[in-house]
Amino acid sequence: MDDSQLIIACKKQDRNAQRVLYERYAPVMMTVCLRYSKEEETARDLLHDGFIRVFTQIGSFRGKGSFEGWLRRIFVNLALENYRKEKLKNRFLEEYGMQHTREQEVPDDDPLDIGDIPREEVLDMIRDLPPGYRTVFNLFIFEELSHREIADLLGINEAASRSQFYRAKSLLQKKISAILNHCNSRYNEQK
């Protein structure tokens, strides 16, 4: 059953079709959820809520554009809603304190070489970032939004978005270096 047939069946609330769709797309969407969540439990909840939203709102998918893109937007939006709720719950200070750093000149030319690092490690590195950094990094890298768009979406200023992205990159760079050094030392030991 191809995607278009699957979508038609899901629009009729066919439970078997919904299951097929879940099995087809859930693994990749789980990665999206994990990218935005530190806790695996949170990612599972996002995955669950996201598919409920997909199945209840699939009637609004008109077939224009990629279905996977439409799915991905639902999960990203859900992750952002969760992020906002968490900010409220934490009374804003910790997260916003970091966001409210002074505007600063952010170098754009720092490289991030992840070529030899396994996928799981890369995913874990992103998940280990502080929530604000992680959200900005994900939106900039994977959703390909500009800092202006991210600022509008998160209700922060553009400079704060740039700043957080820079800090996220710096943290990732340190982790990548640590991993590569660890690998190199193990390689040298084996040699």
Added chain:
Amino acid sequence: MNRNNDIRSDFRAKLGDYPSPLPPDGWKRIEQSMRQVAARRMMRRRWVAGTAAAMLILLVGSLFFLHDPMTHEQPMLTEEVISPMKSQSHSLQIDEQATANRLPQSVTHPAVATPALYVTLNHSVDEKYLIQGNRSAEIMQQWIRQNGVAPERLVNRDRSVMDRLGSLAERSWKSISNHDDDELITVDDRDEELFAYRSMVRAEDEHMTLMLGGKGGLSSFRQTVNAPMTLRSASLSAQDQYGTESSKNLLTTTRAVDNLSEMEHDQPVSLGLTLSKSIFDNLSIESGLTYTYLSSRVRNANANFRVQETQKIHYLGIPVNLNYTLFSLRRLDVYASVGGLIEKDIYGEYRKMGTGETLDFNSSAEEEEVTTISQRNPQLSVNAGLGLSYPLIQNLKLYGKVGGAYYFDAGNEYKTIYSDRKIVMDLNVGIRYEF
């Protein structure tokens, strides 16, 4: 930027289609939730359909009631329902003969399959004339015109005849809902006396009902935005006469772009004591006194400040409702209700707590403000609902009603669920005592 594009490409290549392991009970949980969603959707559909049906019935009922021939100035006034069996055995023979003598052929029809109307003059009660249909007022007018029967010709002050006619009228009213039966209509000019007689008879059936109930809103309100919010709708204005200078400063500070605000209105809770009086068959009017408690809160925060406002307002209101019993299933009555409510706050409290740091992070400040508040204008609303009532013991009944109310904009200073949500669904339960 090129570097950033490279990073994008690298990360997307690495994780773009990377499948992560799924939770083992993932699909099972989704399936369970989907069942609940479907059940909730079904309930919502039923509720909408039920409300629409109730409103339609009420509308049609109201129109029917407003066009009741008995409320028009007609020179006729008693009706009696005769069963088809009875009319076939006795009345029809007289009618056919009499009709041939007295009525133009064009309006004379035998009562065979369709309900028929019989007409009698009060000075010769035994004479009955068959005319067609159930639209008694129109037919009577036509018949009187055609026969030149003027009310003045029909004067009859005999008390016994009047009593008899009144009794016939009462019986006809009791069975008027059964339109499958034929009708006997008696023409008389003593409308007022017959109505007076009928009112006297009916007064014995009218009763009062005392109701004690509680109402809980089925709706609450929650909104999260990045722009600063306040429960004082005018307090961001420079000309605000209600906000203090310090609160203005605090809120002005929270206008920063990194602000996050959340406003919540809890579900309203009401208690009421009302009295209901039956005014017509199945129709009663209800009024009394209700108490309502509303609470709301707003949280504003950014990197420097946190401001929380809470508000509690107590209202007293006077409802006026019309209740119409739609049908009864054994002892269970199903009724629809429409009405209005005027409410005025009797006490309100507004509390604001703010904590935060100055922009240079060198000092912090706390602020707490508690004030008694009052809404300027009364709150008007209209409501409709569908209810059930079931007898517990003797005259005591348990009732429950689900409905919704629309709250008109009262232009008040303090925001409530009434001003922000407009339409509030509610559940009303209580006991009623008939006496």
